[in-house]
Amino acid sequence: MTDRPADGPLPPRPRRRATTDPARTEPRLTRAEIVRAALRLLAEQGYEAFSMRRLAAGLEVKNPSLYWHVQHKEELFDLIADAVVGECPLPAPAGAEDWSGQLAEIARGLRRAMLAHAAAVPLLSGRPFLGPNGLRLADRVAGLLRGAGFDDRTAGHGYLLLLYYVVGFVGQETAFGPGETGEARLHAMHRTLAELPAGAYPHLTALSTAITERGLDDRFELGLRGLLSGLAAELPAR
């Protein structure tokens, strides 16, 4: 019972080469290369064009080869997601003074990382961030909150709150397809709201311009501020 968990998505299968093997050849594929190629394919062709076969073709390899490196598409998606999360810069674990600002920085960084791979966002959406990079991020956030004086439970839910917000926000802002810019999407959304049958959704139509007149960055900051002040309100003694 001391072996590693069998079902987790993460234990990368051992990639040690047998040292006794005389006729060594470099493997043509690496997990890292596969993930890089997958991100490129996503960027160039979009999410719905992604397939294992296309990915293999891009790597100049027959498609069954991928299955030596990766159990299945889902596992590859786990790796891709973790790679994207890994591009979120983490501030050096500093003092407890400005926890709120540091959290905001992390949130912005995660959003930027996701926007840099907009076509990969749909595949991040429902996925728990349990890859090494995701865990590192979680640990950093948890550390920040604990350092600030939050009790363990609140620290935990603070992390989740932040995560849900960023993933939810970016998920929606990229929902209309990666072809258009964020601002173009905002305008489309505004038009959609403005075109609703008059009087059917009075509050929504009233909100339509207020919601869309400022940019997406602004909106992100607004929600982020609310979220952080909500957290601050639960800080115990101080």
Add this chain to the structure above:
Amino acid sequence: MTDRPADGPLPPRPRRRATTDPARTEPRLTRAEIVRAALRLLAEQGYEAFSMRRLAAGLEVKNPSLYWHVQHKEELFDLIADAVVGECPLPAPAGAEDWSGQLAEIARGLRRAMLAHAAAVPLLSGRPFLGPNGLRLADRVAGLLRGAGFDDRTAGHGYLLLLYYVVGFVGQETAFGPGETGEARLHAMHRTLAELPAGAYPHLTALSTAITERGLDDRFELGLRGLLSGLAAELPAR
């Protein structure tokens, strides 16, 4: 230019029958029936077993028939998502007094609706809620917040915040597959955290029991409370 927008997912194609047709037969399929059957198929076989062909089989119809009622799978998914959202009960639009409590009720209702169709959750995750039920929900929430004294922009972002939180939370709590109960998933998560390489993620491992010792309902309420108090902090005059 007065015709309805061509690309929106929502304008249900006109389903009026020609009144002059003499030999009338009832159509064997309806959009509503298709959606119902789809939800049943999801519940019985799970998300990854879902296919248009299986759905057609369940309806005792050949699969191309579906394409007379629905443009493509994506459009069907829009309909399914809206049906699930439609099961969220909306409190009667009451006075402004307890906006926070009413918002919480809506959030709980939406979570329950999603959990009642756990296998449909992955398909809700990245999707904007622009169906009639989604719009109704948005309008109600917006109305609540405006009635409470929030300005239009804050009302808008309040709605989004709530939505992201609920969808994010339920997305994660159902992420490990619909086969297991929520509590079983919590234990699995706890085990995952506890089994992390010692010392690699100190804060996470420290949090692992605190995070999982209370049930998911508790955790949901905690985050919800934080979110609502964050919103309250932005209420202007009062």
Add this chain to the structure above:
DNA sequence: ACCTGAACACCGTTCAAGT
């Protein structure tokens, strides 16, 4: 108006076989 047969152009994945 509504449904079907037949077909197109794909998928993810397995597995015996090569090197």
Add this chain to the structure above:
DNA sequence: ACCTGAACACCGTTCAAGT
């Protein structure tokens, strides 16, 4: 250890044709 050929069991979608 790593990659391939060939195949299996599917997909979503189209379209001419039936009623």
